[in-house]
Amino acid sequence: MTEANSLPPLPDHLSTDPRSPHHVAAVFEHDIGIRFNDKERLDVEEYCISEGWIKVPAGKTVDRRGKPLLIKLKGRVEAFYR
Template sequence: MSDALPDRLCSSPDSKFYDEAILSKGIGVRLNGEERTNVEEYCVSEGWARLAVGRTLDRRGRPMTIKVSGKIEVWVKGDGEKA
């Protein structure tokens, strides 16, 4: 597998952008220079991320999210380098 991370990734198994192999390695996400731990989905090329809002759930049991725009940086946490 190449070291390149996908442009878009989602943590929900129902999404077509879900990739368990990549998520199991541990992905770090920085939004506008601040490392975030509550990212549910991101898209680097479009410059947005969906962030979980507290512990609230929607009617299907998934976390409620808000869409935030800005500069997105992602990396594999074990490497210590940004991708």
């Protein structure tokens, strides 16, 4: 595993969508995890730690462009490097 000093700091608001202004490519070069209400989630598309929410896909439904529809869940959010 890489040293903690070489890892970029995790932002407060991060999105997996490259078109989003909250997408930080340097963070995705490393394996990150999201803990939501003390349970690790693997399906998080976007999160905001300060506002306390995550966005996850709503089942298999997609919009007209083929992107999954997202729902917002509120709770305690924690981001970390694995």
